[in-house]
Amino acid sequence: MRRTVLIGALLSLAGCGQGNTLERISGPTMGSSYTVQYVRTPQGPAPEQVKREVERILEGIDKRFSTYRSDSLIEAFNRLPANSCQSMPADVLALVRVGEQLAQQSDGAFDLTVEPLLDLWGFGPQSRREKVPDAQALAATRQRVGYGHLRINGEQLCKDAPVEVDFNSIAAGHAVDLLVTRLKALGIADLLVEATGELKAIGRKPDGSKWKVALELPGTDRQIAQQVLAVDGFAVSTSGDYRNYFEENGLRYSHTFDARLGRPVKHDLAAVTVFDRSTLMADGYSTLLLILGPEQGWEFALKHGIAAVFVTRVAEGFVSRSTPAFAQVNKQ
Numbered sequence: 001m002r003r004t005v006l007i008g009a010l011l012s013l014a015g016c017g018q019g020n021t022l023e024r025i026s027g028p029t030m031g032s033s034y035t036v037q038y039v040r041t042p043q044g045p046a047p048e049q050v051k052r053e054v055e056r057i058l059e060g061i062d063k064r065f066s067t068y069r070s071d072s073l074i075e076a077f078n079r080l081p082a083n084s085c086q087s088m089p090a091d092v093l094a095l096v097r098v099g100e101q102l103a104q105q106s107d108g109a110f111d112l113t114v115e116p117l118l119d120l121w122g123f124g125p126q127s128r129r130e131k132v133p134d135a136q137a138l139a140a141t142r143q144r145v146g147y148g149h150l151r152i153n154g155e156q157l158c159k160d161a162p163v164e165v166d167f168n169s170i171a172a173g174h175a176v177d178l179l180v181t182r183l184k185a186l187g188i189a190d191l192l193v194e195a196t197g198e199l200k201a202i203g204r205k206p207d208g209s210k211w212k213v214a215l216e217l218p219g220t221d222r223q224i225a226q227q228v229l230a231v232d233g234f235a236v237s238t239s240g241d242y243r244n245y246f247e248e249n250g251l252r253y254s255h256t257f258d259a260r261l262g263r264p265v266k267h268d269l270a271a272v273t274v275f276d277r278s279t280l281m282a283d284g285y286s287t288l289l290l291i292l293g294p295e296q297g298w299e300f301a302l303k304h305g306i307a308a309v310f311v312t313r314v315a316e317g318f319v320s321r322s323t324p325a326f327a328q329v330n331k332q
Helices: 047-065 073-078 090-105 115-121 135-142 171-185 279-304 324-331
Strands: 007-010 021-029 032-040 084-087 150-153 156-159 191-195 198-202 211-218 223-231 234-240 245-248 251-254 269-276 307-314 317-322
Touching: 021 047, 032 047, 032 171, 047 073, 047 090, 047 171, 073 084, 090 150, 090 156, 090 171, 090 279, 115 135, 171 191, 171 198, 171 234, 171 279, 198 211, 198 279, 234 279, 269 279, 279 307, 307 324, 317 324
Parallel strands: none
Antiparallel strands: 007 211, 021 032, 032 191, 084 156, 150 156, 191 198, 198 234, 211 223, 234 269, 245 251, 269 307, 307 317
């Protein structure tokens, strides 16, 4: 359930004092992994309790949103024919509304119903092999894509066409927000939560320093640390297209789709990192900006005051530039 990311968290176990310790739990989730680092106080919950709570939340996310398990709620909805409705939990409906917001803001480039196209091109959960589809197959599949075919009716999600919803562009960010909320309710004030590359950091490590995040430039076989930032109260999300792709007849096709065109994007934007108070919105906006590309994405980020770093391919390798809103985040 996840895309390639370019972020590494720099976490130190040194400097623990005053009875506080830095705890770390991790495990598999959503086809990738999660890591939770937090400062444990003498009065705080035991690591075993924290792990149970974290995995309970992540299992719930998987059961509601995963497109890779046939028994998930969203896959049951995706199998329904046109003119069908299904009762959904409140957070599923909330993410549909977020998807609609991002689709409207991007004039339809971002679209939660893009899964049939991903399958057709070989990137989706039902795909068999990566290939460029013929024009007839592409035209037929595009009839099954479009966020306008979805509507919310009370507690039900409905569709008037056989569309399929894919929350992979925002579900991990939502999961991180849920985890942060639960850990704070348990009395944990200082933490860094990461799921499939989406992360949020709050407070300080036991030595009093802020959590640190490394922004990295993509390379052909590795990533190179470009900038290390101290983060407190912000989520960080990176979307990149440099690993999940295929080549055919000398052309490169990435897994980043513009739903308006029905095909992978064709531009030189390799990655976008977004900072936001909400991990959900950082997750969604990093995808949206990557879809729009280096020029349209940049203008969108400026218009909406998004704190973002753009990494673009050039003949010599990669160049990066950051928005004014990012400069303000970096000062905090």
